[in-house]
Amino acid sequence: MEITHTQFKHCDVVKVTGRVDSSTAPLLSEALTKITEAGRYRVVVDMVGLDFISSAGLRALISTQKTCRRYNRGEIVLSGVPANIAATLDLAGFTPLFKIFADATSAVGNF
Amino acid sequence: MTTLTFSGRFDSLPMIADFVRMSAQEAGLSSFQIYAVETAVDEACANIIEHAYGGEGKGDIECSCTITKKGLTIILRDTGRPFNPKNIKNPDLNSSLEERSDHGLGLYFIRQWMDDVDFEFKPGSNTLTMSKFKEKQS
Numbered sequence: 190m191e192i193t194h195t196q197f198k199h200c201d202v203v204k205v206t207g208r209v210d211s212s213t214a215p216l217l218s219e220a221l222t223k224i225t226e227a228g229r230y231r232v233v234v235d236m237v238g239l240d241f242i243s244s245a246g247l248r249a250l251i252s253t254q255k256t257c258r259r260y261n262r263g264e265i266v267l268s269g270v271p272a273n274i275a276a277t278l279d280l281a282g283f284t285p286l287f288k289i290f291a292d293a294t295s296a297v298g299n300f
Numbered sequence: 301m302t303t304l305t306f307s308g309r310f311d312s313l314p315m316i317a318d319f320v321r322m323s324a325q326e327a328g329l330s331s332f333q334i335y336a337v338e339t340a341v342d343e344a345c346a347n348i349i350e351h352a353y354g355g356e357g358k359g360d361i362e363c364s365c366t367i368t369k370k371g372l373t374i375i376l377r378d379t380g381r382p383f384n385p386k387n388i389k390n391p392d393l394n395s396s397l398e399e400r401s402d403h404g405l406g407l408y409f410i411r412q413w414m415d416d417v418d419f420e421f422k423p424g425s426n427t428l429t430m431s432k433f434k435e436k437q438s
Binding site: 248252282 | 338
């Protein structure tokens, strides 16, 4: 798994590639927590190039979504979601909980 | 049947995934089915490490892949604590964001995405046998 974090004026983009499982999910969680702890709650998780995500990765997303949505101060949105990952999100019942954009640019434009 | 033994650590998960993906390919499963199998095995192994062994480095995971006429059968064995699968409730997928539980998704994924799932608990040995069947040729 590789994480690239880019900070924009209105939001942060976190690009995750490779494999998010129980061994790497803590690193994703850490990267997302660092952003919310800096008082930034508008986050794009760009999944182009993400090969695999397990429930451990989904837990990192949902816990950050809870933090971001509190007091209506922001949210996590997803972009570039590959078909297999979309099926996992759907199976977990996550589709209603995250806005999904075709690519990072349109996700950033949403904020 | 090919059997490999992995150390019960989270960093074994990518290697287990490589082994299972290769077997699933050989068994003639479709690309999405291979992903579904990878997911089920990853969740099962993460549960073994976290719940059966109660942490990393406490025991091994033995993984066997058998290619059958119908598809692929995977057997996972550990020597950790047994559990009763009937006591694990399905997660409530319609609950609001605030009420979402952090756990229980793994077993749900396994049950949803594998065609056959069977747990067997004997003293000192837990066995999970799961199969994925090839899509019918149209």
